[in-house]
Amino acid sequence: MTKEIEIVCLPGQQDDQEVLKRLSALALNISSQKITRVQLLKRSIDARGRRVVYRMQVRVYVDEVHYPETYTQQYPNVKDAKPVIIVGAGPAGLFAALQCIQMGMKPIVLERGKAVKDRRRDLANINKQGLVNPESNYCFGEGGAGTYSDGKLYTRSTKRGDVNAVLKIFVAHGATGDILVDARPHIGTNKLPQIITAIRETILNAGGEVIFDAKVTELLVQFDKIEGVKLSSGETLKSRAVILATGHSARDVFEMLRCQNILIEAKPFALGVRIEHPQEIIDRAQYHCEVRDEALPPSYYNLVEQVDGRGYSPSACAPGGIIAPCATEADEIVVNGWSPSKRNNPFANSGTVVQINMDDVKGDDADPFKMLNFQHSIEQLAFKAGGGKLVAPAQRMVDFVNGKLSIDLPENSYLPGTKSVELKEVLPDWINDRLRNALPMFGKKMKGYYTNEAILVGVESRTSSPIKIPRDRETYQHPQIAGLFPCGEGAGYAGGIISAAIDGINCAVAAAKII
Incomplete structure (x- = not known):
């Protein structure tokens, strides 16, 4: 029983x-x-x-025997099966590939960046020297942005697919079983590279292909049907189905689509700052103690507030984590945050952003690059304010609210370094004002949150894509190009590892219907 x-x-x-x-x-x-x-x-x-x-x-x-559940799965060999081209080896692309194999199709995964281990040298150059490799960074490379930015698996996208099935695939490839039971599952940046490598091995062992340094520069289209892709090397690959899962930062992919007269659309996105506190402040507030019990993990927080009719919520809290430089070009500042599996760093950080609607930004709404150009302009302002080498503009929290330049900055986790700047020089007035109004309100909800021991680091601008690649709700195909499946965060249909993985699975299922 x-x-x-x-x-x-x-x-x-x-x-x-x-x-x-x-x-x-x-x-x-x-x-x-x-x-x-x-x-x-x-x-x-x-x-x-x-x-x-x-x-x-x-x-x-x-009075009953318990048989532990196993999560290994047998995949058929698809070496000689019909191919599906998958552009991008992030969670959307990798899970699309696994689903293709399950359905008897051969995935050919094309990744512009490097294998997960080979990315480490480029990440070290970003953190230590402020040098950005536009093809290999925190956003581009095997595993996508999530590989080296935390591995938070919490999602609300339960209606789009089987979240537990995605979690079980992670466990089968090396994640701990804790992610199946924890309310806010988390793998950790230190463990994700091995898991991503294991997923790649599964794809290869089943007869699929994963090709690195393979940048797609053209979609091959004939009579409004996809025929394959062309790479920067000049090589062409043929398939009746192309799953485009390139992530929210592949701006050249959006440009490629525009040049080929393939419909893309501007869409709202979010913009703000990364806020970091000493972890002990968050622990005291959330656990109602002076010193956190060693049996408890570092605490996270989730605050929601309304300002001028808009909702504000610190997103993707990374307890015991660091702030990371996530620029994909040399002249911009983009920050994000992540945690190792033990979450044992002395700081907690979270992105606090403002929703940017179409009517907030000047320009023609019909221009698909309207919001992206605005996003990039703010990232470039942040770079100039920091003075170069990915040094980020920053300000103490109370100083920011009071419009005061910080005399000094607290110790923080952002490795390229921070420079004391009035963030109103970087953020548009209407974003700056809304953040200034929201932060004291957060302080009323969580004791200790509103403090000058906290630092605001700019800018957090890649929580979502500023461009949407439209697709049919039923077929998942682009309305103009049969066989083209826009997928994941970069296309505007996901917002994190789990939702991207689910979208990849759904696109693979849709692709099977036309192969």
């Missing part, structure tokens, strides 16, 4: 089978000796009361 129940335990007890059996026995009013196993289904931290606890949904096995 099995029973699913909720139990509550103290930090440090959440992985102790004997404690879980005892708590389950009390809840079911039976002897703990009758319980053979307590299987964890979902786990979350509840810090609403004076004492922090774990709330867990569990499946209790009573």
